Amino acid sequence: MGNRLLVVAGLTIVFMLGALYGFQRRGGRSPFSEDDSRLLTPSDAGEKTEWAFARLRYPSSRGSGRGGYWGFRSSWATDYPKADRQFVQGVRRLTRLHTRSVEQVVDLESDEIFNWPWIYAVEVGQWGLTDAQCKKLREYLLRGGFLMVDDFHGTREWSVFMVSMSRVFPDRPVVEMENSDAIFHVLYDLDQRFQVPGIGPLSGGTTYEQDGVEPRWRGIYDDKGRIMVAICHNMDVGDAWEWADHPRYPERYASLAYRIGVNYIIYSMTH
């Protein structure tokens, strides 16, 4: 009986610490209610389109147990699905791209990912790809796929991101994308870029998280000079999409986030 009590007490403490960590990490978001699960499925969700917002589901240290792959609120699902659906409304309105109203979740377990040449991965500062997944992601990108990563901050999360990415491309450097790069001009001219904050830090009066003060626009290029991986470090574009409809989220951030997203999509479909 005593042992059982000890186990229950231990689990309770672990759960409470975890909840506290999660709350702190998101900076406390009391002004905003994030309950994406209540989103209704649009009536045209089954429409077959040229493009859909493909969200990468990956194993991470956050979530349920080892790898946290399928867990509720695992890191891959951050902002999901509201950010995805809200963003594609903008894509529909701002471009001629035939776009599906709902997102597509893909992973690196099957070849289904090859049907979605543009994918988005969020909070990659917590991902942990297996060797097989690294290999598949490498093949995907070299065949012509495009990966946009977002919402990871500071030195520590960069290190975690690079643990997997350096296994995907051991031979390719991550470089700062120049202002003149086509990705910043393909539809909108984005010479004047600034840090797009997540909802958490914004509530605390800042635009950065951890030690990620400076926004970084980085990329990994192929042999022909085309971007395969567009890295949004020290910013939270996904949060801007998600909260673009909220009166207290500044329009300038949401607007830039939409233009970044649209440019990245059009770039991936033209280069």
Added chain:
Amino acid sequence: MFEFLFKYPPVVFAKGRWVLLGTLPVWVLGASAAVLAGVCGYLLWRRRGGRLGFRSAAIGALQSALLALLLLLLWQPAISVSSLKTQQNVVAVVVDDSRSMAVADGGRSRRDQALELLESRAFQDLGSRFQVRLYRLGARAERLESPSKLTAALPATHLAEGLKQVAAEAATLPIGALVLLSDGSDNAGGIDAEATAELRRSRIPIHTVGFGRERPQRDVELLDVEIPARSLADSRLPAQISFQQFGLAGKQAKLVVRESGKALAQETVTLKPDGVVETRQIIFNAGIAGAKNVQVTIEPIEGEESARNNSLTRVVNVEAAKPRILYIEGEPKWEFKFIRRAVEEDRSLALATLLRTTQNKLYRQGTANAKELEDGFPAKAGELFGFQGVILGGVEASYFTAAQQELIKQFVDRRGGGVLFLGGRTGLAEGGYANSVLADLLPVTLPAKKLTFFRDPATAELTPAGRESIICRLEENLDRNVERWKKLPYLADYQESGTPKPGAVVLADGVVRGKGRFPLLSIQNYGAGRTALVATAGTWRWQMQQPLEDKTHEMFWQQLLRWLVADTRGRVAATTPRLMLYDEGRIPIHAKVKDANYLPAADATVEAHILGPEGVSAAVKLEPDPLEAGDYSAQWSADKPGSYVVEVVAKRGSDEAGRDVFTFRREDGLAEDFHTSQNRELLARLAGETGGRYYKPEEFERLAREISYSEAGISVRETKELWNMPAAFLLILMLRGGEWLLRRKWGVV
């Protein structure tokens, strides 16, 4: 035997005219025969008591025939035939003295066999009756004093040319007949109808004596090699190789394509039965720009009679040009990206693209400068005609103004460009093309409905034409290529494209499970250019769903787009009808010159600069054709064997209108190594069409006798009586004997 029975040789009957020498008219003969037949019938009828059965009829028929024959003989049948007067006519004997006559058939060369005839008693007899003029025949005919000067070493045979030359000499000589001693091997490709008609007009019968075996015992021979004369650098080119063998059926032979001694491609084949013409296609890479001599060889097989007929050379002008294609796409799509990537890997193609990213924005890529296509799709000929090809992606027909639509049509029709239509949500029938001017350009008749585009899987399946097409060739081997197409990932979408137009070629069908098939890839020629249709925007899955090393997607698009623009010529298009000259150097040079709007330019100054072997260099002015504006031509003679490069430059005033290059090659002595078997068909046809006869060498004696019967030269018409020919008496005996036998068998009838 014929002559014993009929008194005269067959040629008399073949050339003579039948006559009756009797003084009474022919109708009296007919009437008499009829009366006698009636009398015979009546007598038999009376004898049989008013009945006339089958036996009586047979006896009556024999009796009537006998009486009719006797009547005919009484009318003195004869044959009237022209024959040459002895000692007053010339007989021209033309001996083929080309290298093929040195071939030894059955131990002795053809020349030796011909010499034997010329020294024979029959020939001497001919000489005693006629004046014989001896000629040797090579590329031309020339008089020969003695048969011993025949060498069988001339590098070429031009039968028609030589015979026409002899016939022309006959205009001043009483030539009664012409005798040709030859194996029928001709380097000019035979004797065409025009040459035959010209020989027939001279009214000289040409008798031919054929030498050599009519088929080899053990030999494989290349019959022809077809390779496109022009190509872009790095293109995959098809060599269409025809060959034939005798005595080597079932053996393995290796076909090799070489350039400058380096093997570019090869294939091993199993030889088919004797005499069967086999055609194989070998794909090879054209390589870098330059004038290429491509040699196709069948590696010699052990025991083969001649290896000299195992190789053929063709010239290919690999151009350094980089044709430009303008691709306009109506909306962002994956196909756009992956087509761009495929072309980026092709050093010989350049792609400029316009993408409608938003309703009012076009994203330009691959433009020559910041200004090009600044105002969107070209509205002026000068701008659009600067491209060699156009791709119309999923963009509505109504996006183009009426003038732009007409311009696109003229781009194909007049400029000679290529236009490719792609499927898409707003393309083809969905895009309103069926009711636009551009519908004429499509290789299909679009369905008269909307809702033709589906984002559902479809597979591509090659048609028989697609299997042969270089556009669809992913593997060099035909069978492996078909298999590879079957294994391709499905297309992401498809568009029902209607029915192919007459003249269009469907290279691949799209197959949709449960819905049937539709033309997926179709091509056609239109005006001076060509158009194609790819009824999908989903080939990008071939790239994303196959391993990185797989080049299916790149190869398909590169080959299709190269086809689209490879034959799009500039403002100056220079040509010659024959790129390979054998033993002669005359070469016509033609050029078509256009102005900036690709309308014929009749006011140009056109000059050809020719570079050849051993430092040959020449400049030839091309003269305008008075009947065809913009056409210019000249004749030149390439005197030395080897490869030549011709650059034609056109100027209008001081401005250069353009330039074009082609290559050709002269080969001497090579043609004699091919088709060395006796061409009996040609010799017999030549003799038959000029009133002569074909003879075998052992029949020469007969020729010497029969040659007299000719209407050429100085001839007299003779009447040869036939009433006393043994065949007539034999027939009388047979009729009478037949009656006797029947009466014996049937008793008294």
